Amino acid sequence: MRLRIDTPLEIVVDEDQILSFRGEDESGAFGILPGHAAFLTSLSVSVVRWTRSDQSTRCCAVRRGVLTVMGDRTIAIATREAVVGNDIETLEGTVVTRFRSEMETERSERVDSTRLQLRAIRQIMRHLQAGGQVASGPLG
Numbered sequence: 001m002r003l004r005i006d007t008p009l010e011i012v013v014d015e016d017q018i019l020s021f022r023g024e025d026e027s028g029a030f031g032i033l034p035g036h037a038a039f040l041t042s043l044s045v046s047v048v049r050w051t052r053s054d055q056s057t058r059c060c061a062v063r064r065g066v067l068t069v070m071g072d073r074t075i076a077i078a079t080r081e082a083v084v085g086n087d088i089e090t091l092e093g094t095v096v097t098r099f100r101s102e103m104e105t106e107r108s109e110r111v112d113s114t115r116l117q118l119r120a121i122r123q124i125m126r127h128l129q130a131g132g133q134v135a136s137g138p139l140g
Contacts, residue, residue: 017053039069061095
């Protein structure tokens with residue numbers, strides 16, 4: 001099988017001769033072997049791992065993403081951010097924790113931004129209601 005992991009900025013992994021693959025989505029862990037049916041899923045923040053034809057194992061921390069299996073030969077992952085490594089404990093302990101923390105910070109910033117926008121809309125509505133009417137043009 002072939003494995004390709006892409007971010008918006010680079011191709012992080014592009015390898016042939018993959019014997020097996022393990023990933024994780026919201027429903028849990030799953031595996032892919034040669035001949036797997038077409039498949040599409042949304043990955044969790046997690047570490048994916050694969051075994052090469054020389055029996056070595058590699059892994060990559062992904063910041064969520066979309067995984068597709070196409071033509072029973074190609075596994076493709078599109079993700080926002082990915083870090084490749086050989087030590088799964090380091091990736092899980094450091095990188096995945098950082099990914100989750102950054103996602104929580106971004107979520108908090110989006111909530112704060114939405115609150116500010118809603119406050120501005122409420123102030124505009126109060127201002128318009130206090131004035132009674134919106135100024136009309138020459139036809140109004």
